[in-house]
Amino acid sequence: MNNIRSISEKSPVNPDKWVGRYGDYLYRYTLVRVRDVAAAEDIVQETFLAALNSYKNYQGRSSEKTWLTGILKHKIVDYFRNKTKEALYHDTNTLSFAPEDFFNRKGQWKIRPVKWNADPQKLIEQQEFMKVLHDCLSQLSQRHANAFILREIIGEKVKEICKTLDITPTNCWVILYRARMYLRRCLEKSWFTDETYEETS
Amino acid sequence: MNHWMFNCRKVTRMVSDSLDHKLPLYQRFGIRIHLMMCKFCSRYRDQLLLMRKIIGPKMDKKETNLSIKLSSKARERIKRLMQNNRNEVS
Numbered sequence: 001m002n003n004i005r006s007i008s009e010k011s012p013v014n015p016d017k018w019v020g021r022y023g024d025y026l027y028r029y030t031l032v033r034v035r036d037v038a039a040a041e042d043i044v045q046e047t048f049l050a051a052l053n054s055y056k057n058y059q060g061r062s063s064e065k066t067w068l069t070g071i072l073k074h075k076i077v078d079y080f081r082n083k084t085k086e087a088l089y090h091d092t093n094t095l096s097f098a099p100e101d102f103f104n105r106k107g108q109w110k111i112r113p114v115k116w117n118a119d120p121q122k123l124i125e126q127q128e129f130m131k132v133l134h135d136c137l138s139q140l141s142q143r144h145a146n147a148f149i150l151r152e153i154i155g156e157k158v159k160e161i162c163k164t165l166d167i168t169p170t171n172c173w174v175i176l177y178r179a180r181m182y183l184r185r186c187l188e189k190s191w192f193t194d195e196t197y198e199e200t201s
Numbered sequence: 202m203n204h205w206m207f208n209c210r211k212v213t214r215m216v217s218d219s220l221d222h223k224l225p226l227y228q229r230f231g232i233r234i235h236l237m238m239c240k241f242c243s244r245y246r247d248q249l250l251l252m253r254k255i256i257g258p259k260m261d262k263k264e265t266n267l268s269i270k271l272s273s274k275a276r277e278r279i280k281r282l283m284q285n286n287r288n289e290v291s
Contacts, residue, residue: 015283015287016280016283016284018283019271019276019279019280019283023271023276023279024269024270024271027269027270027271027275028266028267028269028270031269032258032259032266032269033258033259035259037272041271041272041275044271044275044279045275045278045279045282048279048282048283049282049283049286052283052286052287053286099210099213099214100210102210102213103208103209103210106208107208107209107210107211108208108209108210109209109241109242112241113241113244113245113248114244115244116244116247116248116251118251120251120254120255123255124255124259129255133256151221152252152253152256152257153256153257153258154258155257155258158221158222169222172221173217173218173221173222176217176220176221177213177214177217177218180217180220180249180252181213181217183252184245184248184249184252187252188248
């Protein structure tokens, strides 16, 4: 019985059945990451249409669900990247980017982290927070933004990210370190604190 | 501010790494000692963890998640578009 099931899962079914079979799953996957109903619907739509176009290249090596999810992930990254482009022209304070800039020569904090006052549950629900996040992501280079989106928003393993971006794990860790350092500072500046509370050394 | 053997710059890198892979014991130990004494690195760590919590996929209880469904309007639209698309191709 199991055998029959796995074969039927691997062999492509009629695309007419895709929406019924995988629509809810893909939508759910998208919504918990994108947190915007209209955007999530669009992304799922684009995914199915893209799948339709590349259907002939699908070899049945992975299950149909895995294959569709793979396309979906790309679409979600694209979504965040496009948001990023939209936000590019916003007036933003320039922030120091290299993690080294945060420390003095002895490796001590120069730009010290400030205490964040936030209720995580509330933040998740706030649309404005997502906007600030988009703005902050927009200031990262494409490489840093892609790595961060794949790791923290999609939830991909570093191994997978290395494959996608064609980089070594060490390289990936450095990129993620820089992206996190920058984003935490950006969120701190634009969302979490009043600069006057900042202690400077 | 000489917190044992790692300075703040090194600790921030290792804390970030610890979100992606398991660190060797001496590093985990070194981080712990350092964090006990350095409030800025502790804040940094809390911030990274909070970021992960609020930015990462927002998963509620399984039952709530399963109740999230593609609206019938979107479903019909997608089906229609796919149908059109296929007709164009063939």
